[in-house]
Amino acid sequence: MxxxxxxxxxxxxxxxxxxxxxxxxxxxxxxxxxxxxxxxxxxxxxxxxxxxxxxxxxxxxxxxxxxxxADRQSEREMVVGESHYVWGVRRRLKVVERPGRAHIEIDGDRLILYVPASRSAAQRRKILDGWYREQLRQVIPDLIAKWESKLDVRVPAWNIRRMRTKWGTCNRETRRITFNIELAKKHPDCLEYMAVHEIMHYFERGHGERFTKLMDDAMSDWRSRRDALNAAPLANEAWSNKR
Known part of the structure; x- marks a missing residue:
């Protein structure tokens, strides 16, 4: 049909x-x-x-x-064996307790957290949160530059926030684009879709026929990217109202 x-x-x-x-x-x-x-x-x-x-x-x-x-999975305790997603790939957490600066590395299918034994679960989650933000900071500039060139626009400002119900937002007055930190857990195609979606609001405020046409012209597979973004909840997150 x-x-x-x-x-x-x-x-x-x-x-x-x-x-x-x-x-x-x-x-x-x-x-x-x-x-x-x-x-x-x-x-x-x-x-x-x-x-x-x-x-x-x-x-x-x-x-x-x-x-x-709705209840989601319990808040992550940041212990060995937990699942965490990075750019759409599921990785098992390995915790290495040792003195010194806390940091995170990827080794094969493992996400390794090096952290002093005294750090609490909340402190460990904060370290992971900061690491996710850094993953986004590393890729967003090139992504925005790519679409600035393609669409002949300029994105004057962008930031990263934890948002409860939106993957991204666009302030049409300031032209600032905001990305949800959760995008670091999704496939890179989803982040690119979100960037294009928000940039399109420079041209069209709503999501009507003109917006759809603009998206179709710029990114022919945007619907499949959008569906992939919304397909599976990251249920192991403890969402809060903190922005």
Whole structure:
């Protein structure tokens, strides 16, 4: 069955729409980030779908809140054998307790944490957090430079933050792009998609037809990258409201 896709924003909520040869409209809210997807009959247009979503907003909001409040795996204790992801690759943690400066290295399929024995689990998580930030800092400049050239734009500022429900944001006034630190755990293609997505907001505020066209022209496989980004929750994280 052939499908046509639309990408809408309704009251600040991103909505994926798939038009199909079906009789009734169906709305779903999916983990891990509460993405809203609509399967709509072809006889409906974007405005009719938008109205249907608005009418179901109380239910959609409740579903998204339940997803965000759902229990995830226990907070990582930063001990030997735990799984941690780096650029989409699952690695087992090895902890080497020794005096001196704490740092992290990759050795084969292992993520090795060198740390004084006195450091607590919270302190070890902070070390890992800083290491993830550094991974992003190393690759984002070249990535942005690549797309500045391709799109003939300039990204004046960017930063990295821990965000609970968004992979990235764009402030159209300052043109600052913010990346979620969690992107260091995803495949590099996902980070590139997120960079292009946010840069596109320089040209188009919402996620309507024009935004979709811009994304299609710039990155033909953006939908598959987006789906890969949202496909599997990193459930071993203890998400907090701290930005």
């Amino acid at each position: 052939s499908t046509a896709n639309a990408y809408l924003t309704v009251r600040g909520i991103d909505v994926d729409v798939i038009y199909k040869d079906i009789k009734n409209l169906h709305i779903g809210v999916y983990p891990p980030m509460g993405r809203v997807r609509v399967a709509a009959p072809r006889r409906l247009d974007d405005d009719q779908v938008r109205l249907a979503v608005i009418q179901r907003l109380p239910w959609i909001t409740r579903q998204r809140q339940q997803l965000r409040a």
